[in-house]
Amino acid sequence: MADAQLSRGNDGDCEVDCQASENVAPSVLANCGRPRLLSNLFAQMPGTVFQLRLEPDGRAYYPYISQSVFDLYGISPESLRKDASLLLRAVHPADRNAVVRALHDSRQSMHPCRREFRAILSDGSLRWRLAEAMPKRLSDGSTVWDGYVCDISSQKELEELLWRQINFDVLTRLPNRQLFRSHLEQAMKQARRDNSQLALLSLDIDNFKDVNDTLGHDVGDRLLWMAAQRLQECVRESDIIARLGGDEFIIILNCLGDHGGVKRVSREILKRLAEPFALGEHVSHVSASIGITFYPQDGLGVEDLLRNADHAMYAAKRRGRNCFSLYTPSMQEIANNRMTLTNDLRAALVDYPFQLYYQPLVELGSGEVRKAEALIRWQHPVRGLVNPAEFISIAEETGMIDAIGNWVFNTAALQAAAWRDAMHPDFQISINLSPAQFRADDGALKSWMSRLPQLGVSGAAIAVEITEGLLLEASDDVLQHFLALRDAGIQVALDDFGTGFSSLSYLKKFDIDYIKIDRSFIQNLAIGSDDMALCEAIIVMSHKLGIKVVAEGVETEAQRDLLIAAGCDFAQGYLFSRPLPAFEFSAWLQERHSSGSQE
Ligand code: C2E
Ligand code: CA
Numbered sequence: 001m002a003d004a005q006l007s008r009g010n011d012g013d014c015e016v017d018c019q020a021s022e023n024v025a026p027s028v029l030a031n032c033g034r035p036r037l038l039s040n041l042f043a044q045m046p047g048t049v050f051q052l053r054l055e056p057d058g059r060a061y062y063p064y065i066s067q068s069v070f071d072l073y074g075i076s077p078e079s080l081r082k083d084a085s086l087l088l089r090a091v092h093p094a095d096r097n098a099v100v101r102a103l104h105d106s107r108q109s110m111h112p113c114r115r116e117f118r119a120i121l122s123d124g125s126l127r128w129r130l131a132e133a134m135p136k137r138l139s140d141g142s143t144v145w146d147g148y149v150c151d152i153s154s155q156k157e158l159e160e161l162l163w164r165q166i167n168f169d170v171l172t173r174l175p176n177r178q179l180f181r182s183h184l185e186q187a188m189k190q191a192r193r194d195n196s197q198l199a200l201l202s203l204d205i206d207n208f209k210d211v212n213d214t215l216g217h218d219v220g221d222r223l224l225w226m227a228a229q230r231l232q233e234c235v236r237e238s239d240i241i242a243r244l245g246g247d248e249f250i251i252i253l254n255c256l257g258d259h260g261g262v263k264r265v266s267r268e269i270l271k272r273l274a275e276p277f278a279l280g281e282h283v284s285h286v287s288a289s290i291g292i293t294f295y296p297q298d299g300l301g302v303e304d305l306l307r308n309a310d311h312a313m314y315a316a317k318r319r320g321r322n323c324f325s326l327y328t329p330s331m332q333e334i335a336n337n338r339m340t341l342t343n344d345l346r347a348a349l350v351d352y353p354f355q356l357y358y359q360p361l362v363e364l365g366s367g368e369v370r371k372a373e374a375l376i377r378w379q380h381p382v383r384g385l386v387n388p389a390e391f392i393s394i395a396e397e398t399g400m401i402d403a404i405g406n407w408v409f410n411t412a413a414l415q416a417a418a419w420r421d422a423m424h425p426d427f428q429i430s431i432n433l434s435p436a437q438f439r440a441d442d443g444a445l446k447s448w449m450s451r452l453p454q455l456g457v458s459g460a461a462i463a464v465e466i467t468e469g470l471l472l473e474a475s476d477d478v479l480q481h482f483l484a485l486r487d488a489g490i491q492v493a494l495d496d497f498g499t500g501f502s503s504l505s506y507l508k509k510f511d512i513d514y515i516k517i518d519r520s521f522i523q524n525l526a527i528g529s530d531d532m533a534l535c536e537a538i539i540v541m542s543h544k545l546g547i548k549v550v551a552e553g554v555e556t557e558a559q560r561d562l563l564i565a566a567g568c569d570f571a572q573g574y575l576f577s578r579p580l581p582a583f584e585f586s587a588w589l590q591e592r593h594s595s596g597s598q599e
């Protein structure tokens with residue numbers, strides 16, 4: 001392969017001492033005694049057949065080499081005869097020492113020599129080659145290799161393709177989980193060396209499932225691709241972004257000066273992802289939740305860091321999404337707690353130890369109570385009564401909400417029928433619907449509606465409370481569900497109004513019957529306050545659209561009076577009653593009737 005004096009330098013690396021050799025007769029196989037027939041045969045073969053001879057004094061030459069090398073590398077037989085190292089110079093500099101070392105080792109051990117390397121062809125292009133040669137020792141101490149060099153470029157391309165498929169996400173072209181792990185290990189090693197920190201960000205797109213479910217997977221894929229582009233625009237080239245699957249991304253931010261920089265990047269990411277996504281004929285709005293953990297501060301192992309970042313991400317989700325959370329050790333405890341609660345909740349689906357509490361909605365004009373909101377409680381065997389804030393999100397994440405929602409619907413519908421008989425023929429109970437329940441196209445809502453006649457309940461006895469997020473989707477499915485509710489005579493209330501996008505323009509499009517102003521606006525109601533102005537505006541505009549308004553969380557008489565003055569239709573809150581079990585609610589209502597109370 002090369003005219004090279006092989007020797008080991010002091011540092012153990014191979015050094016090459018190239019010498020010209022006078023008696024090389026390239027391509028003349030007959031010169032070294034081989035039959036001409038064989039020579040002709042070799043000439044027909046693809047690749048390069050060669051014999052390389054290394055003399056005891058270090059001189060090397062090619063007693064035979066295929067004719068094709070001369071065109072391939074742009075050298076002449078004459079020049080190769082003078083300087084056999086010409087071929088070694090055609091090896092890519094990065095691979096040259098390895099080739100020499102392979103020959104050296106083969107000469108020492110008398111084992112076959114096998115080496116892949118890149119060759120620089122006469123046109124400057126690079127090709128991958130594989131050289132294989134069998135050594136033998138001659139009586140004069142020379143070593144002779146009979147070998148063959150073939151082109152393995154297409155095999156290498158295939159390997160490269162395979163490597164990309166194994167290590168990269170096909171959709172976003174970002175590293176996948178596998179490659180990410182090795183990047184993280186590298187980054188941790190580097191941080192240890194530099195005595196620096198790195199941050200790991202776990203990012204989840206909040207309402208991605210909605211996009212996929214309502215607009216289809218192609219559109220969902222497009223959104224993910226665009227999100228990946230935006231993420232890349234928010235970080236430096238030295239940072240790593242990977243897609244772990246679905247709508248889960250992970251980011252490694254290297255060489256941090258302080259935590260402020262990470263927060264800045266996180267804020268920028270949230271801002272960029274909140275910008276509308278133009279997806280063909282659709283425009284989608286999403287947000288993201290980010291969990292942040294630091295190495296080495298929060299954990300020393302890859303698994304620890306990944307788990308921390310996830311815990312922090314879930315904490316961000318619980319804080320209301322579209323935000324980031326830094327990992328704290330207590331998150332581990334919260335996560336363990338949630339895990340236990342999830343298992344307990346699954347077990348609860350056997351005998352449904354749930355209870356509905358009812359909170360009255362007072363009609364402010366008349367003081368009458370003909371509506372109540374059903375609020376679920378869970379009678380936990382150890383913890384006692386558990387509030388929905390603790391388990392509804394678990395039920396939503398795990399899909400258990402469907403079964404629980406069905407139970408709520410049945411129980412509330414039967415209760416509404418009973419109170420219609422016993423208290424008032426127009427009595428109505430509203431139930432809370434999680435977005436997932438409303439969206440599910442497996443017919444949860446439809447089956448409820450078809451069950452109403454069997455239960456002997458009219459649709460008007462039920463109202464459903466939904467949140468604004470659903471309206472923003474404005475998908476056909478959501479619209480269809482609205483129409484179906486309307487057909488069944490079930491009224492719809494928009495819950496927690498004011499906490500989301502609060503766009504009144506959406507209300508026109510959907511048949512909304514009630515708006516429930518969120519408690520946070522009622523808490524600080526005072527004459528001349530911003531919240532007062534807001535409530536007044538909501539009431540006026542809702543009335544213009546034919547929508548009635550409920551104020552949530554009314555706790556004081558002053559709040560109630562201000563709401564009456566503003567023309568609010570209904571109020572709900574501790575001032576009137578806390579949520580009560582059914583029998584206590586009946587008793588409360590009877591007591592109220594008999595005392596003629598307006599509170
Ligand atoms: P929400 O629909 O906004 O329900 C009102 C919450 O405010 C209730 O909390 C109620 O007890 C509380 N509340 C009522 N009046 C006042 C007041 O004057 N002051 C204060 N500070 N709070 C008041 P709860 O029962 O803990 O329910 C929390 C949330 O859980 C509900 O918020 C609702 O989103 C969800 N939820 C409750 N039951 C169900 C259910 O059956 N299904 C679903 N999907 N979600 C439910
Ligand atoms: Ca509600």
Ligand code: CA
Nearest residue numbers: 495496516552
């Ligand atoms: Ca509410």
